[in-house]
Amino acid sequence: DGGITQSPKYLFRKEGQNVTLSCEQNLNHDAMYWYRQDPGQGLRLIYYSQIVNDFQKGDIAEGYSVSREKKESFPLTVTSAQKNPTAFYLCASSPTGANIYNEQFFGPGTRLTVL
């Protein structure tokens, strides 16, 4: 059963603590993405990775960090430097290559609340 899993579904943390959100995929996709979603707004790209051991900043990377040590995994760390971390976080993956139309497959999301 192929897909993307994110854990946990809900996460509560105290202000000033770092927290890591998990994202795993078994679709054999090369590219993976992290988005942030706030009420009434579309998705904003935090980081993306097109290949193992390589990743690029998206539009709102400040206060976040990622790693891509394995093809299947793309964890996101929300650091204490992120000023307003409470949001819904979505992970996605997609195949890459010539003539690929970039459809992204999404996980179920993690809702992070900072108290």
Add this chain to the structure above:
Amino acid sequence: AQSVTQLDSHVSVSEGTPVLLRCNYSSSYSPSLFWYVQHPNKGLQLLLKYTSAATLVKGINGFEAEFKKSETSFHLTKPSAHMSDAAEYFCVVSELNNNDMRFGAGTRLTVKP
């Protein structure tokens, strides 16, 4: 760079009546266009996609969209709304061989009994 504008932040229809969610895009190259649906506290599910084949694209759950290059539009329609269609809908644009997808701000669809 590509961008997308969803013209309505909220659309309300009665069950059994048609649905129209409007989307305009901007792209320097041949675009790929997508509609995704999101139910509360869930991930996004692909409804349909346009990838330079037929301009009228049929998707899941009775939705379809028409690519109109002259109007730079990709509006989503459904002949008859169902209560289960109530959700947030996102129009998305990307360009061939470019993994950068741009999301619209979303349209919240409400379906009244």
